[in-house]
Amino acid sequence: MAGAVRGLWSIILSGYPRAGKTTLARRLVSDCPYFARVGVDELREMLFNEFYPCLGEFLIYSMIGEMRDALLKDRYSVVIDSTAPDNATRQFLLTTRVKPVNRLLVMLNVDKDI
Numbered sequence: 001m002a003g004a005v006r007g008l009w010s011i012i013l014s015g016y017p018r019a020g021k022t023t024l025a026r027r028l029v030s031d032c033p034y035f036a037r038v039g040v041d042e043l044r045e046m047l048f049n050e051f052y053p054c055l056g057e058f059l060i061y062s063m064i065g066e067m068r069d070a071l072l073k074d075r076y077s078v079v080i081d082s083t084a085p086d087n088a089t090r091q092f093l094l095t096t097r098v099k100p101v102n103r104l105l106v107m108l109n110v111d112k113d114i
Helices: 021-031 040-048 057-073 087-094
Strands: 009-015 035-039 077-082 102-108
Touching (some): 021 077, 035 040, 035 057, 087 102
């Protein structure tokens, strides 16, 4: 990726499993200094050994919000890699108390037949 990224970013990658969210998130983090990736599905599996949805879903997203804000306060842009199945969850992931932050939601959709 060419060019420098300016300012702090909170980027949410959302979409169905195997849509390419993790691949894109890892690429962003490897190409852009001061970017950090937070994998919601990996955290869910690590804590509860379950996939979406799990009994601790509210706890998972609360932890993601705290991690995102801590990284932003330390001047790291954040890429959140999440299935994020509904608009309320995506909106929660985009909302931060840290200012100023550029926010971007990327919805990945793939045709499963391809």
